[in-house]
Amino acid sequence: MPSRRVLVLHAHPAPHKSRVNRRLVAEAEGVDGVTVRHLYEIYPDFLIDVREEQRILESHDAIVFQHPFYWYSAPSLVKEWMDLVLEHGWAYGSGGTALHGRIFAQAVTCGGGRDVYCSEGRNRHSVRDFLLPFEQSALLCGMDWRPPFVVHGTGDLKSAGEIEPFALDYRTWLESLRDGDGRSQETR
Amino acid sequence: MDDPTAFFESALVYLAAAVVSVPVAKRLGLGSVLGYLAAGVAIGPFALNLVGDAGKTGGLMHVAEFGVVVMLFMIGLELRVPVLWRMRGSLLGLGGMQVLLSGLALAGAAMAWGVGWKASLAAGFILSLSSTAIVLQSLREKSLHGTPGGRHAFATLLFQDIAVIPMLALLPLLGTGNDSAGHGGLSGQPGWLRALAVVAAVSGVVFLGRWLVPRLFGFIARSGLREMFTAAALLLVIAIAVLMTRVGLSPALGAFVGGVVLAGSPYRHELEGDLEPFKGILLGLFFVSIGAAMDLSLLLVYPMEVAAMVGALVLVKGGVLALLSRVFRFGPDTGALYTLSLFQAGEFAFVLLGQANGMGVLNQSLTGKLNLVVALSMVLTPLALLVYQFLWMPRFGKSSAIAPREADKVDHASPVILVGFGRFGNYVGRLLRSQGHRPVILETDAEHVELTRRLGFEVHYGDATRLELLEAAGAANAKLMIIAAGDEETIDRLVETATRHYPQLKLVVRANGMNHRMALYNRGVEHVFHEMSGSALDAGAASLRLLGLPAFTAERAARRMARHDLQSARELAPVMHDESAYTAMVRERVANLENLFRMDPLHPHGEDDHAWEVDAKRRGDR
Structure with missing residues (x-):
């Protein structure tokens, strides 16, 4: 099958203060067939251009939200984006078929390690569990939901050498979204 | 205006009387119009006798009459053509019915009194007109002009102001042919020429407002001299008044047309601001002069007759207004305000009565009595509105009087x-x-x-x-x-x-x-x-x-x-x-x-x- 056009919607309110997320998005920008949009750069005033966003979504086959994991969810602009862009009659509801069949996935960087994100850990659930609202939103929009790409324990990843393997994994993950069936691993 | 000191002396008396009595009247809740009238009576021949007869006021009376012209110009300024068009229903229906019915009923009453049919018809229609000046001023002072009753009253007054033209035109037909009152400079000319002059004059006013005035005012504005604006505004109104008088039309009506034409211009608010003080003071003087000119001796000689005439006027006119309130389905409150504000005769009656007398339609004694009747009915108006305000409104009037700020107001105000x-x-x-x-x-x-x-x-x-x-x-x-x-x-x-x-x-x-x-x-x-x-x-x-x-x-x-x-x-x-x-x-x-x-x-x-x-x-x- 022909390769998919992949859209990475990157949302980080303070990218200059991040290490892993910044490295990952730089990697994404180097992957052929991947478009990266930095939502906080485009909408520092939160005034989302709904028509423009919808037009861009319609010209891509796979949508990826890349963001840090804040309070078991995404930064606030992602919510704003979903509230406004995923309109009734466009994304869901009667006549809302614009996103049908397109892939939806998330790439999440998370401070806590795997040990705290499990049924025995302090957070009692995995990151993937916490992303349930996104999963259900995608399903409601008739999208082809894929498991997230998660980087755990970002606080411990200080040197470029430590981060590098995740960047390569991310590239591989994106390429598989682009070319293959996209069924993928949750990383470390 | 042969004697300049006479002008200043009478101005002194008029203004002094006004300055004393108007604030007092307002403090008493009587409104400024009644204050001006009282000032006039006070300085008139039956009280202090500080003014001689009209001839000796050094032309002050004419200056005061100009207040009516300025007022109509400003009424016109507030009425853009689309607004007029929106009002066409109440204007023609309500106003037309009011003038027609009141005119005929009053004429009938006069004939029953034993007056000839021509004089009756003339007097009836002259008295059917209400006082724009008193009513608008009073309603505005009491903040009642935005209420439904106030708006209906305004529409009716507007129609009456327009109805003055055909009345002026038709009066001579009732006369003896002795056109001594004159019709301005064209009175000797054949009818077609007069008609042509009228059309030309009205087109001239439209041209003036549409084309010339914006350019002139733009030019003046760039000069940055504020007093030139005031001068130009006065010049404009006076020019219209002179033009209209020349062709035998009412200067007030010409000013009204000029105002409507200028209502859409960017200089509308500036014109209003410039003319407002003149309007206020001139109109005040006009009322003072009416008060001073009231021939109260007639009231002493024929007390019953005059009282009966005033009573008949108020009852007939009020009856027609009450009837119209029913026909047009006003609420009790709106109907009461409408009736109580319009039952009097107006300032145009003084003008028209003078004309009718001059043309031999009305004789001297009847004209004198009617003048007194008109003035007395005007005096009753602020009193009637006081009745409305203090007796009627507290009991029945809550709904419409409390919420005067509706979007559809005539005077277009934006919040x-x-x-x-x-x-x-x-x-x-x-x-x-x-x-x-x-x-x-x-x-x-x-x-x-x-x-x-x-x-x-x-x-x-x-x-x-x-x-x-x-x-x-x-x-x-x-x-x-x-x-x-x-x-x-x-x-x-x-x-x-x-x-x-x-x-x-x-x-x-x-x-x-x-x-x-x-x-x-x-x-x-x-x-x-x-x-x-x-x-x-x-x-x-x-x-x-x-x-x-x-x-x-x-x-x-x-x-x-x-x-x-x-x-x-x-x-x-x-x-x-x-x-x-x-x-x-x-x-x-x-x-x-x-x-x-x-x-x-x-x-x-x-x-x-x-x-x-x-x-x-x-x-x-x-």
């Missing part, structure tokens, strides 16, 4: 006034318009007014620091005034005028700098906006982005600075005058700069976004 439509104001105006608000916009740069008008904005030429202009723009009824003028002195004067005269107005004010902003806070203005800070901070944020800062961080830094600015200004404002005035002045420039630096946040990136740092997340292990 928002925007002063200044330059670099600052046009942003505010466009933003308001984008959300469906249509502010009354006032601007002093004539060229700018014309340009923005062409772009579809309803901008009016005018200097808003003048109270009359603010009044004309509807400040008394507005909710919000945005002061976007550029000049500090203008801004301060506007703030002072607005807070003193229109305490209900919320103010949004442009400030020229940090010190101006603090001074405005100290004067109690809550919403003050530095004219530059918004765009300067935008420029700062853009610069930060170019220096590599993420957009959202730059945006937040700019917003934080703006908030800090606001807080600092509020905190520093109360102490800004702690030093003596002199030191403050010397230090002003230094202080300006100092204040700016004092306001700088110590931590450039702020301290409130640690949550987005990578190590913060570790702490919580979220």
Whole structure:
């Protein structure tokens, strides 16, 4: 099958203060067939251009939200984006078929390690569990939901050498979204 | 006006009487019209006898009559053609029925009295007209002009004002052919020529209003001489009056047409502001002269007859008005106001009675009595409105009288006034318009007014620091005034005028700098906006982005600075005058700069976004 056009919607309110997320998005920008949009750069005033966003979504086959994991969810602009862009009659509801069949996935960087994100850990659930609202939103929009790409324990990843393997994994993950069936691993 | 000292002496007497009696009448709740009439009676031959007969007033009477002309011009100014068109139902239906029915009924009453049919018909229709001056003035003073009853009364008055033309034209047909009263300069000419002259004159007025006046006023505005505006406004009205008199039309009606033509022009509010004081004082003098000219001796000689005539007029006219209130299904309150405000005869009756007498339609004694009847019925009007206000309204009138601010008001008032439509104001105006608000916009740069008008904005030429202009723009009824003028002195004067005269107005004010902003806070203005800070901070944020800062961080830094600015200004404002005035002045420039630096946040990136740092997340292990 022909390769998919992949859209990475990157949302980080303070990218200059991040290490892993910044490295990952730089990697994404180097992957052929991947478009990266930095939502906080485009909408520092939160005034989302709904028509423009919808037009861009319609010209891509796979949508990826890349963001840090804040309070078991995404930064606030992602919510704003979903509230406004995923309109009734466009994304869901009667006549809302614009996103049908397109892939939806998330790439999440998370401070806590795997040990705290499990049924025995302090957070009692995995990151993937916490992303349930996104999963259900995608399903409601008739999208082809894929498991997230998660980087755990970002606080411990200080040197470029430590981060590098995740960047390569991310590239591989994106390429598989682009070319293959996209069924993928949750990383470390 | 043969004797100039006579003019000044009578002006002295008239004005002195007015200055004493009008405030007293208002204090007693009687309204200014009754005060003026009382002043007239007081100086008239039956009390102090300070004025001689009309011939000796040095032309003051004519000057006073001009007040009616100015008033109709200003009524016209408030009525744009679309508004007139929207009113066509009540104008023709209500007004037409009122004049027709009252005229016929009064004529019938007169014939029953034993007056000949021609004189009866003339007197009936003359008395069917009500007093625009008294009614509008009284309604406005009592804030009843916006109520449904007030609006119906206004529509009826308007029709009556228009009906004066055919009456003037038809009166000669009832006469003896002895056209001694004269019809202006064309009275000797054949009918077709007169008709042609009338058409030409009216077209002339339209041309004047549409083409010449905007250019003339633009020219004057650029000269920057304010008194020239007043002169031009008076010139315009006088020119129309003279033109109309020449062709035998009522000058008041010509002025009305001129007003309607100019209602859509950018100079409308300026004209209103310029003429308002003249209208007020001239109309006042007009009422004084009516009071002074009342032949009270007739009341002593024929007390029963005059009383019966007044009674008949009030009952017949009031009956017709009450009937119309039923037919047009007014509520009890609206009907009561409508009836109680229009039952009198009006100032046009004095004019028309004079004409009718001159043409031999009415004899001298009947004319004298009718004049007295008209004046007495006018005196009754403020009293009737007092009855309405204090006896009727508290019991029945709550619904319609309490909520006078409806969107469909005749006088178009917008709840928002925007002063200044330059670099600052046009942003505010466009933003308001984008959300469906249509502010009354006032601007002093004539060229700018014309340009923005062409772009579809309803901008009016005018200097808003003048109270009359603010009044004309509807400040008394507005909710919000945005002061976007550029000049500090203008801004301060506007703030002072607005807070003193229109305490209900919320103010949004442009400030020229940090010190101006603090001074405005100290004067109690809550919403003050530095004219530059918004765009300067935008420029700062853009610069930060170019220096590599993420957009959202730059945006937040700019917003934080703006908030800090606001807080600092509020905190520093109360102490800004702690030093003596002199030191403050010397230090002003230094202080300006100092204040700016004092306001700088110590931590450039702020301290409130640690949550987005990578190590913060570790702490919580979220």
